[in-house]
Amino acid sequence: MLFIIKKIIGRYKQLKRHPLVDNAILGIIKYLSINIILRFKKNMTIWNWVNGLKYYLMIGDSCMISNCYFVLDDYEELLFILNYLKGSDTFIDVGANHGNYTLIASGIVGSKTISIEPVETTFKRLKMNIELNKLNNVVLKQVGISNNNGNLRISNDRGELNRILKDNDHSNNEAISVTTLDDLLIEEKNISMIKIDVEGYEKQVLEGAFNILKCKNLNVLQIELNNSNQYYGYRENEIIRFLKKFGFKPYRYNPLTKGVLELPERNHNSINTLFIKNLKKVRERLSEKTISINKKTIKFKSN
Numbered sequence: 001m002l003f004i005i006k007k008i009i010g011r012y013k014q015l016k017r018h019p020l021v022d023n024a025i026l027g028i029i030k031y032l033s034i035n036i037i038l039r040f041k042k043n044m045t046i047w048n049w050v051n052g053l054k055y056y057l058m059i060g061d062s063c064m065i066s067n068c069y070f071v072l073d074d075y076e077e078l079l080f081i082l083n084y085l086k087g088s089d090t091f092i093d094v095g096a097n098h099g100n101y102t103l104i105a106s107g108i109v110g111s112k113t114i115s116i117e118p119v120e121t122t123f124k125r126l127k128m129n130i131e132l133n134k135l136n137n138v139v140l141k142q143v144g145i146s147n148n149n150g151n152l153r154i155s156n157d158r159g160e161l162n163r164i165l166k167d168n169d170h171s172n173n174e175a176i177s178v179t180t181l182d183d184l185l186i187e188e189k190n191i192s193m194i195k196i197d198v199e200g201y202e203k204q205v206l207e208g209a210f211n212i213l214k215c216k217n218l219n220v221l222q223i224e225l226n227n228s229n230q231y232y233g234y235r236e237n238e239i240i241r242f243l244k245k246f247g248f249k250p251y252r253y254n255p256l257t258k259g260v261l262e263l264p265e266r267n268h269n270s271i272n273t274l275f276i277k278n279l280k281k282v283r284e285r286l287s288e289k290t291i292s293i294n295k296k297t298i299k300f301k302s303n
Helices: 002-017 024-040 062-070 075-084 100-109 120-132 202-207 228-232 236-244 279-286
Strands: 045-048 054-057 090-094 112-116 138-141 150-155 173-179 191-196 220-224 249-254 259-262 272-276 289-294 297-302
Touching: 002 024, 002 062, 024 062, 045 062, 054 062, 054 120, 062 100, 075 100, 075 191, 075 220, 075 249, 075 272, 075 279, 075 289, 090 100, 100 112, 100 120, 120 138, 191 202, 202 228, 202 236, 236 249, 259 279
Parallel strands: 090 112, 090 191, 112 138, 191 220
Antiparallel strands: 045 054, 150 173, 220 272, 249 259, 249 272, 289 297
């Protein structure tokens, strides 16, 4: 009981801070109502999200449920994508889960997205969400990403926290084929941004992306850095040093000012860190349009 109370208090504080939540009390009522309804609902429901987008929802769908009461859960990150990406871009979603970022990039901005998710049940839901929204600018890839081609094992009972397993880890798992970003994306010519969320396996993903990281059009990476790297026995600073060799430095985006602030290390205010190569070009892009959000409607205005 104490755990539940602490969780509710923590969620209330998050709602109070979130820019898209007008009333935190109503927000917490919505949070409780949604979770109670989903807990007793046997089948998936369809949630009407933003700009006519929809997705399938059931209890345990962590980030997708959060969108129900935050509107945009990863607020800073998704506002950056909305401001930065163009319809002519290609966005790479490594560790797409149920398609949170893919839906925004392709469903609202209109970018082409290559959406990568290896876990079978998770991939099926991702595919359902893409088909539900009839997005023909999304390319789905059921494959793992690593520093070599081959076969590995991945956990399949941890939801959005599923990860590639070490040899001595006998958690519930399934076998998957893995490839490198260099091999998977060899035909892609207009990659503008890559988002990587692979629960600590980021170093291995980047080690298989030497050619992609050199691409002229690729100026932004978003990488989840939340100490999950410890499972694989490396330090987060190794990623930062590795990316600096390709000209990428860590930054944080401010949605209010649309500015980007260079950081000495990872972004400690979020589990995600932006890495930018051509800062001038990124700033130019961010100044080209203004985003307004009213309830469930996101509008663009050219500057």
